[in-house]
Amino acid sequence: MSTSVVEEPSAAEFKVVENGTIRGKPKLVSTDGYSYIIKKRTARSVQWRCSVRNKSVQCFSTVLQQGDIFTRGPKQHNHPAIAYLSQTVEIKRDILYERGTVHTLISKLLALPFLPGDQIKRAFTKLKERADTSSKPVADLFTYVNDQWMENSCWSPEELSVYKQTVRTNNDTEGYHRGLNHKAGRGKLAFYVLIPILHQEAKMVDYTVNLVAQEIICRIRRAVYQSLDKRISELWEDYDNHELRTEEFLEKVGEIYGRL
Ligand SMILES: [Zn+2]
Structure with a gap:
């Protein structure tokens, strides 16, 4: 005589994937297509909560881990499972x-x-x-x-x-160039407009050298x-x-x- 056994849906298996989240935290995956992140960790147990939590869906399903034993919390998932999630x-x-x-x-x-x-x-x-x-x-x-x-x-x-070099980029010259454009009001100047501005700059050189020598001004750098x-x-x-x-x-x- 054969006995028929009503098979229970096979229990899902759980697996902790170290560095499973983008931020490098562990992720718990179950073979039935759900994943969980750590909600709370104590000396004896880990409380995991479903990782589905975005603007439209907030799932409060949890799993309690004690050693190798995983127990589902009372709340069901409110979203579909994802096939092959653990592999993904x-x-x-x-x-x-x-x-x-x-x-x-x-x-x-x-x-x-x-x-x-x-x-x-x-x-x-x-x-x-x-x-x-x-x-x-x-x-x-x-x-x-x-x-x-x-x-x-x-x-x-x-x-x-x-x-041990402090000047490693051409940022200083680029910065100077930008400053010059600013003084001129715009870039791509016509030759006869550029000349007086460069002349004005040239007159400032001796003065600036003096100020630097006296340490009154120094290199301007962003914090x-x-x-x-x-x-x-x-x-x-x-x-x-x-x-x-x-x-x-x-x-x-x-x-x-x-x-x-
Ligand atoms: Zn869920």
């Missing part, structure tokens, strides 16, 4: 991770000129050794930096160095660049005192410039 979350996480690694690598490459000239090439070689050059874009980037900046017949890597320079100077100091390894130094300089 993991794929997204991997893409973000890869993007992050490549981003750090690029900022390190861009920070190379901040090293003393004689150390640039060695640091570049080290970065190249560690980088995942099986990825074509990454390999291409290294080839470009190598051919264009490291093995160029017009300049040596030493000449790229801005080590953001001043604090940036201060931070870089500190990093140079730490690097000189061997408190920072080359790679750490590059990473920190890269972080500062990555934010600009």
